[in-house]
Amino acid sequence: MVYSEKVIDHYENPRNVGSLDKDAENVGTGVVGAPECGDVMKLQIQVEDGVITDAKFKTFGCGSAIASSSLATEWLKGRKIDDAGTIKNSDIAEELALPPVKIHCSVLAEDAIRQAIADFQSKQAQPAEAPASEEAPAS
Amino acid sequence: MVDHRLVYLDSQATTKLDPRVLDTMMPFLTEDYGNAASRSHDFGWVAEKAVDHARETLAAGLGAKGREIVFTSGATESNNLAILGAARMYQGKGKHLISAPTEHKAVIDPLKRLESEGWEITWLDVDAQGRIDLDQLRSAIRPDTVLVSLMHGNNEIGTLHPIAEIGAICREAGVLFHTDATQTFGKEEINVEAMHIDLLSASGHKMYGPKGVGLLYVRRRNPRVRLEPIQFGGGHERGMRSGTLNVPGIVGFGRALELCLENRAEEQARMAALRDRLQQRLESELDFVQVNGDQEHRLAVNLNISFAYIEGESLIMGIPGIAVSSGSACTSASLEPSYVLRAMGVGDDLAHSSIRFGVSRFTTEDEIDYAADRVIAAVRRLREMSPLYEMALEGIDLNSVQWQGH
Numbered sequence: 001m002v003y004s005e006k007v008i009d010h011y012e013n014p015r016n017v018g019s020l021d022k023d024a025e026n027v028g029t030g031v032v033g034a035p036e037c038g039d040v041m042k043l044q045i046q047v048e049d050g051v052i053t054d055a056k057f058k059t060f061g062c063g064s065a066i067a068s069s070s071l072a073t074e075w076l077k078g079r080k081i082d083d084a085g086t087i088k089n090s091d092i093a094e095e096l097a098l099p100p101v102k103i104h105c106s107v108l109a110e111d112a113i114r115q116a117i118a119d120f121q122s123k124q125a126q127p128a129e130a131p132a133s134e135e136a137p138a139s
Numbered sequence: 140m141v142d143h144r145l146v147y148l149d150s151q152a153t154t155k156l157d158p159r160v161l162d163t164m165m166p167f168l169t170e171d172y173g174n175a176a177s178r179s180h181d182f183g184w185v186a187e188k189a190v191d192h193a194r195e196t197l198a199a200g201l202g203a204k205g206r207e208i209v210f211t212s213g214a215t216e217s218n219n220l221a222i223l224g225a226a227r228m229y230q231g232k233g234k235h236l237i238s239a240p241t242e243h244k245a246v247i248d249p250l251k252r253l254e255s256e257g258w259e260i261t262w263l264d265v266d267a268q269g270r271i272d273l274d275q276l277r278s279a280i281r282p283d284t285v286l287v288s289l290m291h292g293n294n295e296i297g298t299l300h301p302i303a304e305i306g307a308i309c310r311e312a313g314v315l316f317h318t319d320a321t322q323t324f325g326k327e328e329i330n331v332e333a334m335h336i337d338l339l340s341a342s343g344h345k346m347y348g349p350k351g352v353g354l355l356y357v358r359r360r361n362p363r364v365r366l367e368p369i370q371f372g373g374g375h376e377r378g379m380r381s382g383t384l385n386v387p388g389i390v391g392f393g394r395a396l397e398l399c400l401e402n403r404a405e406e407q408a409r410m411a412a413l414r415d416r417l418q419q420r421l422e423s424e425l426d427f428v429q430v431n432g433d434q435e436h437r438l439a440v441n442l443n444i445s446f447a448y449i450e451g452e453s454l455i456m457g458i459p460g461i462a463v464s465s466g467s468a469c470t471s472a473s474l475e476p477s478y479v480l481r482a483m484g485v486g487d488d489l490a491h492s493s494i495r496f497g498v499s500r501f502t503t504e505d506e507i508d509y510a511a512d513r514v515i516a517a518v519r520r521l522r523e524m525s526p527l528y529e530m531a532l533e534g535i536d537l538n539s540v541q542w543q544g545h
């Protein structure tokens with residue numbers, strides 16, 4: 001597999017690796033993929049006054065999956081939560097010059113973004129009753 | 140553009156041509172370019188003599204006779220000729236064949252081809268180490284069984300099948316036994332008489348010989364095995380494999396075997412020690428690793444190991460210059476992780492995390508230490524990035540999680 005320079009850069013210097021407190025009110029978490037499929041992404045956003053002030057990821061997967069989630073966190077930071085959903089997998093795939101066999105990595109990143117947003121929004125809708133312990137909330 | 144140290148640890152895929160083999164081949168690539176089938180001049184005689192010498196050498200390495208060796212383009216062709224050739228020749232007896240799901244594709248695919256043409260294949264089970272059950276083999280043999288095809292050493296996990304026992308069972312039951320010995324010829328002890336082998340495949344490039352040459356051993360006595368050819372032409376190799384002989388390749392193949400046998404035991408022990416050194420370091424310095432394959436009955440050169448919670452291709456990307464292969468889907472053309480690991484019951488998650496290391500005659504201790512350092516560092520780095528490792532450390536049972544597969 002020959003990787004684009006951008007994929008290699010994100011793989012070697014991943015942005016925003018880590019975890020945020022998944023139980024915090026202002027944190028949304030998305031966990032997508034499955035170990036048997038060879039990729040799992042966890043993507044988290046922290047929102048203050050409608051703006052994503054921090055984003056973190058952890059990814060089990062190939063270099064393209066790591067790069068896709070790393071790039072996603074980079075793009076999410078500083079964005080308004082209402083605009084976050086406009087990040088498309090095709091934008092990620094294009095930016096990283098992913099080959100056709102790796103497009104699913106960018107799709108997974110988009111799914112993770114959507115889930116993180118949905119998780120954050122569900123916490124705002126019904127505050128204080130954190131459902132807890134669901135590692136992979138259904139979308 | 141290569142700016143890193145290169146370390147070759149993929150010897151089950153292929154091996155470096157030994158320079159001494161190249162020396163032996165060189166005249167036949169230059170001045171002695173005759174066709175071994177030319178019976179009318181010196182050029183042909185020189186070529187024929189060299190081929191005969193290699194044929195006798197290779198046959199002796201199997202405890203066989205020169206006339207029982209059919210030269211081919213490699214083990215893929217040998218396997219195809221053995222399986223398709225025997226099945227079609229003996230279809231009067233029946234249309235049942237026996238093999239196992241961990242075989243190389245060059246055995247599985249010709250068998251599947253026959254299946255689509257009306258043959259019935261019994262795929263034996265393998266256990267968690269990749270070994271078959273001899274009792275299951277015994278009871279799978281039927282009156283209409285023509286051939287049992289079971290490999291000697293597995294190319295992915297290194298597990299060795301007990302071919303002497305398998306041969307004895309087949310002989311007693313009166314069915315032909317083919318073994319793909321591509322990974323073991325010149326390395327493990329093989330004797331076609333003692334082991335009751337009727338057909339055996341081997342390849343030059345897995346044993347420091349050239350690519351593009353292989354052999355099929357075809358038993359000529361007790362019983363005499365006949366094959367329906369799969370290619371037709373000038374009637375070379377007693378009609379079983381038409382086509383001008385690859386003289387330089389055959390000469391190199393013969394020389395490669397001589398070198399392997401020169402100090403086989405010593406070389407095997409040295410390579411096993413290097414493999415063990417690598418395994419010992421990985422197992423002692425990393426948590427959550429699993430060695431795949433049989434620990435006792437395995438190729439001296441092979442180490443197949445799963446680093447849980449990281450994906451194989453991402454690990455390979457993290458060790459540039461170190462040549463290994465992965466059982467993960469992402470590196471191969473297919474979409475599924477290693478079918479060999481799957482047949483052994485290794486979960487798809489661990490199959491995605493598997494790496495195959497293969498040491499060779501040319502591997503040094505320094506290379507092993509360097510590779511171990513690099514792999515350990517890359518695994519640690521990737522685990523810092525792995526949500527699964529984090530969950531495992533938190534004590535979450537990953538099997539209890541409702542994953543959203545896609």
Ligand SMILES: Cc1ncc(COP(=O)(O)O)c(C=O)c1O
Pocket residue numbers: 151152212213214215216243245290292293294319321322341342343352353
């Ligand atoms: C067990 C086994 N059988 C067959 C083959 C095919 O050999 P060749 O490359 O000579 O066609 C290989 C090599 O990939 C192998 O490892």
